[in-house]
Amino acid sequence: MANKTLNTILILLCVAMLATSVGYGVHQANHVEKLNDEWHSETQQQLNVALEFEALERAFGYLGFIHHFKNYVLRRTDYYYVEATKSYWEANEALLNLLLVDLPNSDVNDIITIQGTLNEYFKNLNYVYLELKLESAVDVDKRVRVDDNNAREALIRLRAGVVTNLSKLNQNANASDESKSTWSFVSTSLPLFVIVFLAIILSVVARQMFHRQRETNAIFNFSPDGCLYADSEGNILRANKAVTTIFGYSLTELTSMKVEDLMDESLRQDHVLHREDFSKISRTRLMSDSTTEVKGKTKFGNAKPLSIAISSFEYDKTYRNIAIIRDLSAQNKTENDPQYDLLTSLRSRRAMEQLMDVEVKRAKRYGRNMSVLLINIDDFKTLNDNEGHTAGDEGLVMAADHLRNVFRTVDHIGRWGGDEFLVVCPELDAEDAIYLADRVCMRFAKLPFPWDTKLTMSIGISSMSPTRASGSLETLFDEADQALYSAKAQGRNRQQHFRELRRPKLVN
Numbered sequence: 001m002a003n004k005t006l007n008t009i010l011i012l013l014c015v016a017m018l019a020t021s022v023g024y025g026v027h028q029a030n031h032v033e034k035l036n037d038e039w040h041s042e043t044q045q046q047l048n049v050a051l052e053f054e055a056l057e058r059a060f061g062y063l064g065f066i067h068h069f070k071n072y073v074l075r076r077t078d079y080y081y082v083e084a085t086k087s088y089w090e091a092n093e094a095l096l097n098l099l100l101v102d103l104p105n106s107d108v109n110d111i112i113t114i115q116g117t118l119n120e121y122f123k124n125l126n127y128v129y130l131e132l133k134l135e136s137a138v139d140v141d142k143r144v145r146v147d148d149n150n151a152r153e154a155l156i157r158l159r160a161g162v163v164t165n166l167s168k169l170n171q172n173a174n175a176s177d178e179s180k181s182t183w184s185f186v187s188t189s190l191p192l193f194v195i196v197f198l199a200i201i202l203s204v205v206a207r208q209m210f211h212r213q214r215e216t217n218a219i220f221n222f223s224p225d226g227c228l229y230a231d232s233e234g235n236i237l238r239a240n241k242a243v244t245t246i247f248g249y250s251l252t253e254l255t256s257m258k259v260e261d262l263m264d265e266s267l268r269q270d271h272v273l274h275r276e277d278f279s280k281i282s283r284t285r286l287m288s289d290s291t292t293e294v295k296g297k298t299k300f301g302n303a304k305p306l307s308i309a310i311s312s313f314e315y316d317k318t319y320r321n322i323a324i325i326r327d328l329s330a331q332n333k334t335e336n337d338p339q340y341d342l343l344t345s346l347r348s349r350r351a352m353e354q355l356m357d358v359e360v361k362r363a364k365r366y367g368r369n370m371s372v373l374l375i376n377i378d379d380f381k382t383l384n385d386n387e388g389h390t391a392g393d394e395g396l397v398m399a400a401d402h403l404r405n406v407f408r409t410v411d412h413i414g415r416w417g418g419d420e421f422l423v424v425c426p427e428l429d430a431e432d433a434i435y436l437a438d439r440v441c442m443r444f445a446k447l448p449f450p451w452d453t454k455l456t457m458s459i460g461i462s463s464m465s466p467t468r469a470s471g472s473l474e475t476l477f478d479e480a481d482q483a484l485y486s487a488k489a490q491g492r493n494r495q496q497h498f499r500e501l502r503r504p505k506l507v508n
Contacts, residue, residue, distance in 0.1 A: 052097045053158060059090035060118060060155075066148075069125055073144065074137045081129055085284040088122045089313055099215075102208045107161060108215075110154035117151035126286060126309070142450045143394070226325035232279040232318060234258040234272065246306070246327050248299035259323070262296050264303065279319045284311040296325075341415040343393060344400035349422075352414035353473070356424050359412070360464070360473050363426070367466040371433035373423040374480040375403070375440070378456040378492040380419040387451050395419075395455055398447065406440050430463040430497055437461055437495035445493055456493035460484025463497070 058064050068084035071077075095115050099108065124144035132140050226243040230236050239254045247254075247262055259275070260268040278285075286309050295303045305328040312321050339351040347355070356372065363370040377399055384392040396419065403413050407423060416422040425433060437459040444457045460483030464471040479498035487496035 049098065049101050049103075052094045052101075056091055056094035056098070056114070057155065057159070059087045059094060060114065065091055065118065065121065069121055072125065073128060073140050076128075076133055076137075081125070082283070084125055085122075085311075086282065088118065088125075089282070089284065089311060091118055093313075100212065102205070102212055104161075107158060110158050113154045114151045114158075117146065117148050120146050121148075130286060139388075139390075142391075145450050147448060226323075226327075228259065228323040228325060230259050230321045230323070232276075232312075232320065234260055234275055237320075243325065246298075246304065246325060247296060253299075259321075264295065264297050275321070278310070279312050279321060282311075282313045282319075284309065286310075344396055344415050346400050346403075346421070347412065347414035349414065349416055352412065352416065352422050352424065355412045355414075356422070356476075357473050359424050359426050360471065360476065363464050364471065369427055369429040369463065369465055371425045371428040371430065371461060371463040372476045372480050373425065373433065373437055373440075374416070374460045374477070374484045375421040375423065376458050376484055376488070377419040378458055378488075379453055380455065383451060383453040383455065386453055391451055395449075395451075398449070399444070399455075399457070402444050402447065403440070406443060407436070428463075429465060430461070430499060433461050433463055434495060434497055441493055441495060458484060458487040458492045459495040460487055461495060461497040463499070 060066065065084055065087035068080045068087055072080035072084055092115070095111055095118070098111055103111075124146060128135075128140055128144055132143065135143075221240045223240055223242060226246050227238075227240045228236060228243055229238040236254050236257050236259060239251060241251075243249075243254060244251060249257070260271050263271055286307075294306050294308055296306045298304055307326040307328055309324045310321060311323075312319050314320075339348055340346065341348050359370055362368065377395065380392065380395065383395050396415075399419075399421065400413075400415070403421060403423065407413055407425070410426060411428075412424040414422050425436075428436070441457050441459060444455070447455075449455060460480040462476045462479035462483060464476065483496040483498040483501060486501055487494050490496065
């Protein structure tokens, strides 16, 4: 009886242990399955990256934005403009989604390259829509041509990376299925180890995601233009730092306001109606044109001229609006200031005469170096004759931008007249002026001009030094002018310093 009872107890204990073991095994198997699902979720995230990249290629590529952009340039119909705009925002959404994912820095740089090219195309699209709608397709194509080689190379690199990642994910999935039983055993034996290991991985991933989110916020906040994000009711959901600079409100204040609060009281009611109508479908437009000026109202009640591009798009079964805002105050001030040239935004001839007089007197008084460079665009008349005066204006603007990029911030750059520019360089001796002029000529000749006529620069230089105290404004300019004439006579696309003209030539 005692043995029978003991055997019964042992059998019950074995059954209990077996049931406990089976129950624990099932519990651990479910736990491993749950972990496996989480791993597959991460795999799905990588697949989503591939899908976002596919959406980017479809929206940006030659069957998407580029296709519609080219067709709009050729045909100038609103259908292609709307389709191009729609593709632009689809590509932008795909780029933003990719930036929110943990990607290598090289991929992030490629995405930024693609986004820069896309934005340049979009700017040109709106330029054609607003300014060049009546121009011929050939002229428009030349003026809005974009070098997208870097973007295409970036797309190729990203595509290769996506394929590699998917291949690795497939291999990992197969390896995971084959070793599932082994991991079940390991998870049963070492549950604490698995939990700690996963906690470390999740911690690392969370830190990387947090870092990427901070980087994305930095890109948004440090944009030179204001970015305002609002819902269909006009409530401001988010704004960057540029918006606070333009309007004077803090970020906290802005997120408790409506977009109409940033407008004059007399325009708010009408704007509500326009906003409600605009937010019914996905679209993009520029609020101002050649006959309309948009003004915002700052926190202090001041009216400020603005350039605003707005877009409406569907998000989570509702419509949201985003506005890109640029403060035109400084630009308008420059345009209305006689001290600046209207076309190039460089200093005017009158302003340069005053600055040159000041710098000459300062150099003579303190015994300092100073150089003057008189710059002329070679073949500018040929460009005007072959391509028209509009191309000539573009050539002058390109030349002005080139000079801003090459010269120092302390140098005074002005448009002297026609296709001539004058640069006054304080503290620059003759040798450094010659070196700088060579660099100006060389870099300008390599610019990607959108015409068959290739432009170059000829430069005449004159200098003052501590040993030359007799120089005057008129003398320096006459010397630079003579040196420029000599540079032209020697074949153009070169610099010539006046001192070289005064040296005697060697006689064989």
